[in-house]
Amino acid sequence: MVAARDHADHNRNFLFHRTRDNCQILTQEDPYLLLTGPSRAIVIVNPITLEVQLKVKSKTEPEKDEPLAFDISNHHQTYFMEKVIYGPSFCRRCNIEFAYASLVPSVEATISTIQVVDGTWPDCFRGRVAAHITSIKEGTVLLLDSRDGAMPISCSTGAIELSRRVVSVNLKGGEVVISVVASRIGGEDAGVVAAQGEVAFRPKRAGTSHGTCELGFCRINVTVAWSLLSTLRDMRLAAEKRVTKK
Structure with missing residues (x-):
């Protein structure tokens, strides 16, 4: 761990x-x-x-x-x-x-759902899902890499089970871009990218954002939930309240 x-x-x-x-x-x-x-x-x-x-x-x-x-x-x-x-x-x-990377000020972005709709994910394709933070150079966060295995997708709902879901996004001038890449498993074409799509989200202080990316053989719906983070000022105010109560 x-x-x-x-x-x-x-x-x-x-x-x-x-x-x-x-x-x-x-x-x-x-x-x-x-x-x-x-x-x-x-x-x-x-x-x-x-x-x-x-x-x-x-x-x-x-x-x-x-x-x-x-x-x-x-x-x-x-x-x-x-x-x-x-x-x-x-x-x-x-x-x-x-x-x-340090993002000031920033908000928390949770990729709450990423779901395959209007089509199916072929068994012969592996998958890679990543989040790119536009305000940071090299700011790509890997959310899922099925490597040489099939994508972990629910048969009943089409939901993709990510390895991780939470990233931070700069609140002023930044975006988070969710990308999905499908590549072939095995054979002479192993690793060759068959399809890819992406969707960008502007950060919010609260609430949710919805977007879609097209891969040709299916469409991927993405939902991002936003929430504020504790700041040094928030912690100082909380400490002052505890002192006042005592």
Whole structure:
């Protein structure tokens, strides 16, 4: 697991959380963890704490699993920069690099539903869903990558089960672009893009936004829910109220 703690509630906010029976294979060619979070936006009004606990799965018994990375580190960035920030963490058996961006002011965007309508997703296509934050260079967040497997789509509703749903969007001048890419599985055309579509959303302080992207063989409906984030001023006012009550 990889988790973040901020001053909004100090609880673990899981960025990556997999059980032993649902592990991820890492290679030198593909060393990136497929993140499963966060479950809410991370607030960086004070330094955030990143906690890492990763193990190498034994081929035999759980007792023989070996530690890969155990680390706790603090990261802070309280001003807006139009680029991704890279924070290295050095462990005994590997090095880990975190990439994040600070958006001021920002709102939380939750991709609440992404649904296949007016058609079906072919079994011979893998899928990739990503969110691009236009105000940040390299600001692409991977929401789902089925890799060499079929897309996780509900047979009854057509809903796509994303690996993660929450991103932050700059409230002034930014947009979030949701893209869906279908590519072929196996054969000589493996990895060749067969269709792709995208839909852009302007941020709101509250409420929902709806959009559609066309892939040819189907249409994808996307719903984004918006919510405000706690600010340093909000936390100070809350602290003053607690002091007044005492």
